[in-house]
Amino acid sequence: AAGVIQSPRHLIKEKRETATLKCYPIPRHDTVYWYQQGPGQDPQFLISFYEKMQSDKGSIPDRFSAQQFSDYHSELNMSSLELGDSALYFCASSLGSGAGPSYEQYFGPGTRLTVT
């Protein structure tokens, strides 16, 4: 079965640079979520989109922005990177239209971002 695809899998950036992470949800899934997991930390919700509209926002820094496109893929744009942004970034997708419990999210393999 198709899974959530994230690219790139690994990314190394320097401080103050920008980064763009991409997420391709499972086909027919209309909701995308972004989570950040720092070293030794639990995943933290950043932002979510349902049918290309932002549906919820968590602890996402103002330096970050995201959007969901017409083909339902999503991109997380990160600017003015800081050392503390080094983390695993997970994208998850689900059917948000009521076809199943919204808590059943399918996570991608993650993008490991290292800021030096």
Added chain:
Amino acid sequence: LAKTTQPISMDSYEGQEVNITCSHNNIATNDYITWYQQFPSQGPRFIIQGYKTKVTNEVASLFIPADRKSSTLSLPRVSLSDTAVYYCLVGPIYNQGGKLIFGQGTELSVKP
């Protein structure tokens, strides 16, 4: 969203049954209980979800007492590959945006 409390870590041996209990004293009427599993450097994976009594699937069982203030994830006959962090999440299943709020999970270590 209801606050959850789980043991920080647990040890077990292959072939044993493991029970991880989660406390959620302020669970609301429309809240469901969901468990996720996470292996190192991988995304969390949905295990099981329930509202009351007992739910069983091919991976685990979830026991929820009548007062729903706690729940127990039961993993039968664990193997080394069950070594992971297990998260208990409590909230309405149609919460706005469906975001998952992860608290501190239970790090299960299965030994040979």
